[in-house]
Each structure stands twice: as C-alpha cells, then as structure tokens.
Amino acid sequence: MKKIIAPSILAIDYSQLSEQLDTLKKSAAQWLHYDVMDGHFVPNYTFGVDLLRGISKRSGLKMDIHLMVDNLDLALDIFLKENIHCLTIHYEVASPQQLIEYAKVIRSKNILAGISFKPHTDISEIIPLLPHFDLVLVMGVEPGFGGQPFMANTPQKIQFLKQHITQLQLPTLIEVDGGINASTGKLCVEAGVDILVAGSFVFKGDIIQNIQSLCEL
Ligand code: DX5
Ligand code: ZN
Numbered sequence: 001m002k003k004i005i006a007p008s009i010l011a012i013d014y015s016q017l018s019e020q021l022d023t024l025k026k027s028a029a030q031w032l033h034y035d036v037m038d039g040h041f042v043p044n045y046t047f048g049v050d051l052l053r054g055i056s057k058r059s060g061l062k063m064d065i066h067l068m069v070d071n072l073d074l075a076l077d078i079f080l081k082e083n084i085h086c087l088t089i090h091y092e093v094a095s096p097q098q099l100i101e102y103a104k105v106i107r108s109k110n111i112l113a114g115i116s117f118k119p120h121t122d123i124s125e126i127i128p129l130l131p132h133f134d135l136v137l138v139m140g141v142e143p144g145f146g147g148q149p150f151m152a153n154t155p156q157k158i159q160f161l162k163q164h165i166t167q168l169q170l171p172t173l174i175e176v177d178g179g180i181n182a183s184t185g186k187l188c189v190e191a192g193v194d195i196l197v198a199g200s201f202v203f204k205g206d207i208i209q210n211i212q213s214l215c216e217l
Contacts, residue, residue: 004195005214006031006064007207008177009055010046010146011199020207021058027211031085032061033177033197038069041093042144049082056083064197066116066177068143069093072102080109088114088137088175091121096129103132114175118143123157127164130172135195136161140188141178146199150179155191162192182213189217 007029012020024032032055037046056063062085069075070093079087087106094102099115106113115129116137126136138157141148158174165172175195176188185196196217202210 003189003193003215003217004031005029005211006033006175006195006197007202007211008033008035008146008197008199010035011203013203017055018058020203021055023207024059024061024211027208028215029202029211030062031064031195032056032059033064033066033199035066036069036075036079037144038071038075041070041090042068044144049078052079052082052084062086064088064175064195066114066137066197076102076105080106080111084111086112086114086135088116088135090143091115091117091126091129096125099129100132103129107134112173116143116177119151119154123160126161130161130165130168130170133172135173135175136165137175137177137197138193139178140176140180140184143178148179150181150184154179154184155187158188158191158193180214182217185214186217 035046037044039045064086065084066088067075103113112134114135114137115133140150140154173194176193177197180196180198181201196214
C-alpha cells in the first residue's frame with residue numbers, strides 16, 4: 001500500500017494559517033492530523049471543532065483526529081458530529097470493554113476508529129483490541145507536545161504490531177506520530193508503517209518538499 005502522509009496541524013505557522021493550508025492542498029499529503037488535548041490526559045491544551053471546520057474546509061484534506069483526552073463521552077459527542085475521516089482514542093483512558101464500545105460508536109458513523117497508547121504502556125495489551133479498530137497509532141514521543149526527539153524503540157513496536165496484524169489477517173493500518181523526519185520516518189517505513197504523521201519536520205522549511213521526501217521513503 002502507498003504510504004499516507006498526515007502533517008500535524010500543531011506545528012503549522014498560525015500567522016500564515018490560510019497560506020500554509022493552501023500549500024498543503026497542493027502537496028502530496030492526504031490526511032491532516034489534528035491533536036485534541038484536554039490539559040488532563042496530557043499537560044497541554046488544544047483545539048475544538050470551530051478550528052477543525054475552518055481548516056478542513058480550507059485544506060480539503062481528510063481529517064485525522066487524535067484525541068488526547070480523558071472524557072471520551074464528551075469528546076465523541078462533540079467530534080462525531082463533524083466531517084472527519086478517522087478518530088483515534090487512547091488505550092489508557094477506559095477499560096478494554098469500554099474501548100470496544102467506543103470503537104463501535106465511531107465505526108457506526110462511517111469514521112475509521114483508531115487506538116493509540118502512551119510510550120510506556122505495555123504494547124501486548126493492545127493486541128486483543130486490534131480486530132475492533134481500523135488503525136493503531138504508535139507514539140514516537142510522549143503525547144502532549146510537538147518537536148520532541150523520536151524514541152528509538154518505536155520501529156520495534158511497529159514491527160511487533162505488524163507481525164500480529166499479518167498473523168491475525170487483519171486490515172488494521174499502522175500510523176506513527178511524534179519525532180518523524182526523513183530518517184526516523186525511513187525506519188518506521190521499513191518496520192511496516194502505513195501512515196506517517198509529521199509536525200515540525202513538515203512545517204520547518206519547504207512544506208511541499210518536506211512532504212515529498214516522506215512520500216519517497
Ligand atoms: C504530540 C502530537 C503530535 C505532534 C507531533 O502529542 O500527538 O501529533 O504534533 O509533532 P512532531 O512531528 O513535531 O513530533
Ligand atoms: Zn498526534
């Protein structure tokens with residue numbers, strides 16, 4: 001499968017928001033990664049649905065929502081009403097049974113359901129959930145902030161998930177988020193990743209060129 005590049009809106013230059021969204025529209029990016037933070041699950045705050053509508057309209061890209069929030073009932077109630085492509089929730093915020101129920105609700109809206117987990121969570125606990133989700137999002141950094149260094153054990157996690165997905169004959173996609181640039185991205189592609197999220201790398205310098213370099217990995 002061809003890799004999907006999902007620039008992370010967290011790193012866009014907000015003083016040139018419209019211009020940079022127009023540039024993304026012309027780039028090889030297919031998805032736009034949108035981080036939602038509640039100041040509790042992670043020590044930072046970001047974006048609600050008003051900004052989402054605006055950037056979705058201007059960029060025309062498929063919106064890839066990454067919910068870093070504790071209150072999933074509220075967040076799903078708000079975000080599932082929007083025109084989004086994918087919605088990822090975190091393993092740490094609910095019981096496995098509740099997560100499966102949330103995945104069903106997300107999928108019932110024809111939105112891809114994603115599951116993510118923090119770097120220190122035991123990855124083997126994610127495996128039984130894979131059949132219930134369309135996508136698994138591997139964090140390359142501690143969630144909460146852009147611009148952090150890539151954790152070296154991330155490609156191993158991707159490889160581990162890929163093996164299980166293949167073994168179980170699942171269509172689950174693997175996405176990686178945090179610390180991605182052309183060299184860390186290459187390691188993830190070699191490990192079997194399908195979707196590369198990149199914030200700082202994409203928006204520092206030539207946006208089109210940076211996205212293209214990820215496409216060519
Ligand atoms: C971190 C966010 C990422 C962030 C990645 O919690 O989930 O999406 O924007 O930023 P970079 O690519 O700069 O590490
Ligand atoms: Zn993210």
